[in-house]
Structures are given as structure tokens and as C-alpha cells.
Amino acid sequence: MNKVVDRSLGDREFVKGADDDMIICRCEEITKGEIRRAVHDGMYTMAEIRRYLRCTMGLCQGQTCAKLVKGIVARELGVPAAELEPASSRSPMRPTEMYIFANEESEEETGVCL
Amino acid sequence: MITADVIVVGAGIIGNATAYYLTKKGQKVIVLEKADAIGDGGSSRNGGGVRQSGRDPRELPLAMYGIKNLWPYLSEELDTDVEYYKKGNLRLGKTEKHKQILTGLTTRAKACGLDVKMIDGYEVRQINPYLSDEVSCASWCPTDGHANPLLATLAYYKAARKLGARFISGEEVIELKKVKGKLRQVVTANEIYEADKVILANGIGARKLAATVGIDIPMSSALLECLVTEAEPKMFEQMLGTAEADFYGHQSSHGSFVIGGSSGMEGVNKDNGTPVNSSITAPCIARGIIKYIPRLAHAKIVRTWAGWMDRVVDGVPVIDKIEEVPGLILACGFSGHGFGIAPAVGYNVARMACGEETVCDISGLRYDRFAAKA
Numbered sequence: 001m002n003k004v005v006d007r008s009l010g011d012r013e014f015v016k017g018a019d020d021d022m023i024i025c026r027c028e029e030i031t032k033g034e035i036r037r038a039v040h041d042g043m044y045t046m047a048e049i050r051r052y053l054r055c056t057m058g059l060c061q062g063q064t065c066a067k068l069v070k071g072i073v074a075r076e077l078g079v080p081a082a083e084l085e086p087a088s089s090r091s092p093m094r095p096t097e098m099y100i101f102a103n104e105e106s107e108e109e110t111g112v113c114l
Numbered sequence: 115m116i117t118a119d120v121i122v123v124g125a126g127i128i129g130n131a132t133a134y135y136l137t138k139k140g141q142k143v144i145v146l147e148k149a150d151a152i153g154d155g156g157s158s159r160n161g162g163g164v165r166q167s168g169r170d171p172r173e174l175p176l177a178m179y180g181i182k183n184l185w186p187y188l189s190e191e192l193d194t195d196v197e198y199y200k201k202g203n204l205r206l207g208k209t210e211k212h213k214q215i216l217t218g219l220t221t222r223a224k225a226c227g228l229d230v231k232m233i234d235g236y237e238v239r240q241i242n243p244y245l246s247d248e249v250s251c252a253s254w255c256p257t258d259g260h261a262n263p264l265l266a267t268l269a270y271y272k273a274a275r276k277l278g279a280r281f282i283s284g285e286e287v288i289e290l291k292k293v294k295g296k297l298r299q300v301v302t303a304n305e306i307y308e309a310d311k312v313i314l315a316n317g318i319g320a321r322k323l324a325a326t327v328g329i330d331i332p333m334s335s336a337l338l339e340c341l342v343t344e345a346e347p348k349m350f351e352q353m354l355g356t357a358e359a360d361f362y363g364h365q366s367s368h369g370s371f372v373i374g375g376s377s378g379m380e381g382v383n384k385d386n387g388t389p390v391n392s393s394i395t396a397p398c399i400a401r402g403i404i405k406y407i408p409r410l411a412h413a414k415i416v417r418t419w420a421g422w423m424d425r426v427v428d429g430v431p432v433i434d435k436i437e438e439v440p441g442l443i444l445a446c447g448f449s450g451h452g453f454g455i456a457p458a459v460g461y462n463v464a465r466m467a468c469g470e471e472t473v474c475d476i477s478g479l480r481y482d483r484f485a486a487k488a
Contacts, residue, residue, distance in 0.1 A: 006282050097415075098403065
């Protein structure tokens with residue numbers, strides 16, 4: 001955290017990889033090539049990758065692909081994956097219907113069985 | 115020591131847009147961001163409204179200029195689809211009090227030349243059939259809309275970076291320093307940066323920094339929250355709001371609904387340094403949504419999030435050159451409605467920094483406007 005990162009353009013050219021068409025984020029159908037391209041466009045953190053491409057923002061909330069995405073970003077940046085902060089986990093823990101979420105009272109009071 | 119023509123503090127959408135337009139003018143720009151990620155404050159934590167209606171007349175020229183001249187071409191200009199929709203804004207009301215608030219806003223905006231009008235419940239449901247029968251009136255501005263704040267913020271960053279703006283993240287500015295009566299140095303824990311012009315676009319953080327050269331802007335922070343649903347079938351394209359701003363939002367290109375709101379406890383929310391959801395706000399927003407859009411009762415919420423807004427005492431931002439501190443420009447205090455005007459702000463602040471006239475009348479946003487009660 002709070003490491004100074006100069007995001008000036010390096011002189012590395014983006015080289016298309018043989019497996020760039022591989023789908024990494026299945027919920028949002030984001031490919032490895034799109035993730036690599038995003039890093040070259042300046043998206044250096046997991047939070048930025050998520051905001052830019054939507055990967056890890058679908059129905060599974062990253063449970064399927066977050067590790068894979070992290071690995072690809074780390075390799076592209078040339079840093080160990082452990083150095084990358086994960087994107088924030090957000091409540092609710094699993095997708096919840098709005099009328100249930102809206103309900104602040106207990107089951108006994110409302111008769112709604114969760 | 116690292117030098118540039120202009121240093122922008124804060125890589126949110128205001129800072130990024132300013133950096134983009136400055137770099138386009140050939141200026142050498144450094145953007146300093148204290149967070150690890152670009153756009154980590156209000157820029158990635160807002161409802162995405164791009165509207166003119168419901169605005170204070172003092173910031174209306176910026177809103178109107180942006181919607182006319184910048185937003186429609188932004189995706190092309192920045193080479194990224196920012197998901198801009200110009201399909202109108204409905205600000206909804208249910209009660210007589212709501213109607214009074216909306217009529218007041220509408221009358222004031224009309225006086226500034228905006229195409230906005232009051233409509234009744236029947237007309238509201240002609241525009242958006244998903245709204246409940248409880249909605250009895252609304253203000254309707256057909257030229258308003260919404261965009262994707264995450265993408266728009268990063269698109270400006272990407273484009274500015276490509277043109278040569280130097281972005282440094284994880285670099286917190288601690289102090290501003292004058293040299294021979296002019297602002298010259300921007301000091302961080304690691305480095306001293308120097309430039310002829312310094313633009314503070316770092317939201318609530320600008321108060322502390324401006325104070326290091328003796329300038330104070332009366333603003334505080336308030337926590338706002340947002341919820342996001344799973345992708346739903348396409349329902350409507352307008353931006354929605356309500357008379358008392360208890361919720362606002364839209365359906366994104368992706369299909370999910372992004373809806374923000376408040377619980378009424380914003381002024382006394384906990385501040386542990388990180389914007390964290392409170393347990394009561396998102397359910398409160400959900401209750402509001404179900405009343406206005408009953409169809410969404412069974413939509414699944416996949417995420418909630420919270421963010422600080424920097425609220426100025428009179429509710430509009432400070433965008434101004436500071437006379438007492440030559441070289442200092444403030445673009446802060448957007449009070450929760452900065453996203454929609456961000457392109458116009460960036461465009462005008464870039465002109466300001468280059469010594470050109472602004473293209474919008476922003477005289478109402480000067481920093482010396484604050485006065486104690488009479």
C-alpha cells in the first residue's frame with residue numbers, strides 16, 4: 001500500500017500473445033488479451049482493472065477469475081502477484097433480492113422466511 | 115526535484131480531465147495521486163448523472179456547456195466508450211412538498227435558458243412505464259442523461275497519459291510552498307515537485323493543502339452509498355432522481371442498475387478513514403427504489419459501496435485562481451454533483467491555467483464568495 005508508482009509510458013510495445021483470446025472472466029466474458037491491453041493502457045491495480053473491464057464485477061464477484069486476473073496483471077507489470085492488493089470485497093456476501101435487503105425487521109415480525 | 119509546467123493534485127475525473135486538456139495544449143503536466151488507484155474517490159463512487167436540471171444556477175453554465183459541446187463526442191475523443199446516454203432526466207416527486215421543490219428548481223433553471231418542464235404522473239409514466247402510481251409529478255429535462263463514471267475517469271487518465279502527462283500514484287502531497295511570493299513547490303513525503311501552476315483537484319483533501327498557504331474553503335465530508343444490481347433486461351434509459359435526492363440512478367449499458375442514495379444520517383456517519391457502508395443505508399435505498407420502481411423488488415443486489423463527497427457550505431464547487439497565492443488554482447468541493455460537469459471543468463480549468471479566458475461564466479464559483487450570516 002501507498003507505494004509510489006510512476007505511471008509514465010514505458011517503451012515496451014504491446015505484443016499480442018497466442019492465447020490472448022482465452023476467456024478469463026466468464027461472467028463478463030473478458031479475455032486475457034483485453035486484460036493485458038488494459039495494463040498497457042495504464043491500469044496498474046486490481047481496482048482499476050475491475051473498473052475498466054468489469055472483470056470480477058459480474059455475478060460471481062470475482063470468485064472464479066480474481067486469481068487468474070491478478071496473475072495476468074502481475075506478469076504484465078513484472079511484479080510478484082503477492083504485491084498486488086486485491087480489489088475490495090463488497091457486501092452483500094451473495095446476491096440478495098432487493099425486497100429482502102430492504103427488510104430490516106426480523107423474520108418473526110414480518111413472516112418472511114429468508 | 116522534479117519540474118513541470120503544471121502540477122495537478124488529485125487523479126479523479128476533475129484532475130484527469132484537466133490534465134488531458136492541458137497536455138493537449140502542449141503543457142508538461144504531472145498528476146500526483148495519494149491513493150494507489152486512479153479515480154479512487156468520488157469519481158468512481160457516484161451515480162453517473164450527466165444533468166443540467168436540479169442544479170444551482172451558478173454551476174449551470176458548466177453543465178450546459180459540457181452536454182452541448184463535450185459529452186456527445188467524449189467516447190470518440192478519448193477512444194473509450196464512456197457509455198454516455200442523452201435520454202433525459204426525470205426528477206420524481208410524490209407529495210405536494212416534492213412538487214414545490216421541483217417547481218422551484220425548474221423555474222430557476224428555465225430562467226438560465228434550460229429546456230426543462232414540470233410534468234404530471236400520467237406524463238411521467240408515458241416516458242417511463244416502470245414507475246409506480248405513487249409518482250405524481252416530475253421535472254423532465256430531455257437533454258440530460260448519464261454515463262459510466264468508472265470508464266469516463268479512466269478514459270481521461272488513459273488519454274492524458276498517452277499524450278504524455280506523467281501520473282504518479284501513491285504520492286501524497288503534504289505541503290505547498292511559495293517561493294518569492296508565488297506558489298512554486300509541491301512537497302510530498304518523498305519528493306519536491308516544482309511548477310508555475312498548481313491545481314488542487316483533490317476533493318476534501320484540498321482544504322488541508324490550501325491551508326498550508328493560508329487559504330480556507332469551508333467544506334466537510336459526507337458519506338454517500340450506492341448499490342448495484344445484477345444485469346436486468348433493458349428497461350429504460352433515463353437518469354432518475356427524486357425531489358429530496360433520497361435516491362438517484364440509472365440502468366447501465368451492462369444491464370445492472372446503479373443506484374445511490376442516503377439514509378439521512380450522512381452528517382454523522384462514522385469516519386475511520388475508509389469509506390465503509392453503514393448497515394442501514396443500502397436497505398433504506400432499496401426501500402425507496404421498490405416504492406418508485408416496484409418491478410425491481412426481485413432484482414438481486416450484487417454489490418454495495420460507499421464514498422466520501424466533499425460538501426461546500428453553500429453546495430457548489432470552488433473553481434478559481436487564488437489571487438493571494440499566485441499560481442494556485444482550486445477545482446474542489448464538488449459537493450456530490452461534480453461528475454456530470456467534469457469535462458467542462460477540466461476544459462475551463464486548463465484554459466485558466468494557461469492564462470486564457472474561460473468559455474463558461476463561472477464567476478459564481480469564486481473562492482471569496484463565503485460570508486458569515488448577517
